Amino acid sequence: MMLRTARMKVRRRHRSLPGTPCGAFGTGKTMNHVPSCFLILVILFFGILAVPAGAAPSGTAPSGYITVTNPPVANFFTSTPSGPPPFTVSFSDTSLGLHPMTYLWEFGDGSVSSQQNPTHTYPAYGEYDVSLTVTNQYGSDTKTARGYIGVGIPPEADFSANRSKGEIPLTIAFTDLSRNSPATWSWDFGDGATASLQNPSHTYTQAGVYPVRLRVTNRFGSDALSKTGYINASTPVPVPVPEPVPPVKEKAGGIIGLIQEAKGTTNKNLPTAGIIPPQFMALAAVLTSFAVIVIQILLSNISSIAQLGMKIVKFLVDLAGGHAVEKISEKELEARKIEVRKLERHILGLSASEILVVEASVFMLAVAFIIADRATLDLQTVLIYMAVGAVSVIGHDFAHRWFATHFGHESDIQFWELGTVIMFLTAWLYGNAFAQTYRNLIRRRETLEETRERGIEMVAGPGTSIILMILFLFMVQFGGIWATAGGVGFTINLITAVYSLMPIETMDGLAIWKWNRGLYLSLVLPMVAFYFFTFMIV
Numbered sequence: 024m025m026l027r028t029a030r031m032k033v034r035r036r037h038r039s040l041p042g043t044p045c046g047a048f049g050t051g052k053t054m055n056h057v058p059s060c061f062l063i064l065v066i067l068f069f070g071i072l073a074v075p076a077g078a079a080p081s082g083t084a085p086s087g088y089i090t091v092t093n094p095p096v097a098n099f100f101t102s103t104p105s106g107p108p109p110f111t112v113s114f115s116d117t118s119l120g121l122h123p124m125t126y127l128w129e130f131g132d133g134s135v136s137s138q139q140n141p142t143h144t145y146p147a148y149g150e151y152d153v154s155l156t157v158t159n160q161y162g163s164d165t166k167t168a169r170g171y172i173g174v175g176i177p178p179e180a181d182f183s184a185n186r187s188k189g190e191i192p193l194t195i196a197f198t199d200l201s202r203n204s205p206a207t208w209s210w211d212f213g214d215g216a217t218a219s220l221q222n223p224s225h226t227y228t229q230a231g232v233y234p235v236r237l238r239v240t241n242r243f244g245s246d247a248l249s250k251t252g253y254i255n256a257s258t259p260v261p262v263p264v265p266e267p268v269p270p271v272k273e274k275a276g277g278i279i280g281l282i283q284e285a286k287g288t289t290n291k292n293l294p295t296a297g298i299i300p301p302q303f304m305a306l307a308a309v310l311t312s313f314a315v316i317v318i319q320i321l322l323s324n325i326s327s328i329a330q331l332g333m334k335i336v337k338f339l340v341d342l343a344g345g346h347a348v349e350k351i352s353e354k355e356l357e358a359r360k361i362e363v364r365k366l367e368r369h370i371l372g373l374s375a376s377e378i379l380v381v382e383a384s385v386f387m388l389a390v391a392f393i394i395a396d397r398a399t400l401d402l403q404t405v406l407i408y409m410a411v412g413a414v415s416v417i418g419h420d421f422a423h424r425w426f427a428t429h430f431g432h433e434s435d436i437q438f439w440e441l442g443t444v445i446m447f448l449t450a451w452l453y454g455n456a457f458a459q460t461y462r463n464l465i466r467r468r469e470t471l472e473e474t475r476e477r478g479i480e481m482v483a484g485p486g487t488s489i490i491l492m493i494l495f496l497f498m499v500q501f502g503g504i505w506a507t508a509g510g511v512g513f514t515i516n517l518i519t520a521v522y523s524l525m526p527i528e529t530m531d532g533l534a535i536w537k538w539n540r541g542l543y544l545s546l547v548l549p550m551v552a553f554y555f556f557t558f559m560i561v
Contacts, residue, residue, distance in 0.1 A: 094162035095120030099155045105173035105242050106292050109399075111144045112172060118157045118164075129154040131172065145174040148204070177244025178205035182237045187267060188255035193227040195254060197235070201246075205239035213254065227256035232265065282557055285499045285510040291397040291454045299453070305558030308455040312445050316527065377436045381416060384461045387443060388412040392515060395450035407504065411495070411512040418491050419519060420461070422483035430476045436461055455558065457518055478538020481531035485523045485546065492516035521547075521554045 096119040101112050116126065116139045128136040130143045131151030145151060151172040156165040181200040199208060199221045210218040212225045213233030227233065233254040238247040252267045299307050389408035398404050420436060438461055445458035495512030498505045524547045526532040535543040 092161040093121035095157040095159050095164045097155050097157045097164040097166040107176050108174050109144050109146045110174045113142045115140050121159050125158045127156040148175045173242050175243050178203040178239045178241050178246050180237050180239045180246045180248035191256050193256040196224045198222050201239045206241040209238040211236040230258045281499050285513040293454050295452050302559045304453040305455050308449040308453040308457040312457045315445050380436050380438050385413045385416050387460045391446045391450040391456040395454045395456045407508050415515045418487050419484045422487040426480040426483050474538050477534045481534035484531050485520045488516045488520035521550050
């Protein structure tokens, strides 16, 4: 339309000025002026095209013009929306729109972030709304997810009633007293009737004594409480009824209950939880520990493995028999010039360097089990783990030291790097610190009783750990800080006993096997079975 208007204006100008060259052109006269008129038309045409499509007088947008924008659309997600405190969540931005964008995250607990894909830790229990606002040059958009993050633990069932006895028809109002924010309720009133309200009322129409059971659940788990003989609905003529018995929680008793409480929860937010079921974490820790040792053996024997097939077969046969591990340990000790040091013994028969190794081992053992248990880092918890770790380490190693000294041998406690790596690796991956950070070296006298003396020295360590494991398990029943210390000590000494009985040179099991195979089997088989029973079945 603009071009046509321009051309119409040109024609009207030609008619008003018939003497001009363009007017002559329009009447068919003076053809030598055609190039001039044509040039004028071209200039007008390209002048019109040069006007921008969006141009408009002094900031106004003319009608009929198109403006293309790309405003943002906010969106996000996380693969882990719930867990126990402190709960760390990684958020992923999936918003649409033209970049660059700015981001404003509100995590529902007063904290904010301007990162595109932030990570945030929720320290307290609760349901949290999460909001993301994204902005670009064309506008902004906000997405809010109500109750998107849940931080908490399974509920603990409890309830009461406005009365517990009366004549039929007897209407009872029940009140839920459960802790840890249950989300659903399942009532069983004992007469075949049920309800799913939080605070229901129920009418008993038949005389009798009825149990009442409540099961509560939330996004973190469930719990149930039964009260036997809780409701006494009588006929108008009262009849003697037994007194209600105290509430009984549905938990295992005896040794199984102690073991369940001692080992703690399996809900630890482990990095391998999406791959390995919780009941197989203990087995994975054992396999990983041995895999690391086998890799070390393979790397140490890489030159012999690269040789002829018969040597490879012999190596594998030696490995199966435990000889390869012994040889590798000897080569390592020889190559690194590791030997029993003649040092001055100052405190409890220990040298200054041995005291440092023991202290470092106690600290690293405590840290590893804090990581394995995903324990809260408060002062009381750290001190408990340190104290229990000290008792466990010193008890195990002083048993070795006493028998070595008794038989006239020299011993030395030294740091073990590979064991430290295995312990922290299995603690982080599987919640089960299956290794130790130190080893005992013994300089032995050449005697006819060497095999027997060495076996006695080696069996003293795991034997002491087994005794400590039983004592710590017994402490669990006293509750409070004793239960915490007992659970930590039970776990540490159980794993220490099992690991130290393994038939490899760095541990105690091979020496016990050479001395007394019957004694070795009577120790290792029950302890390994108890280890898997504790962490895979109970």
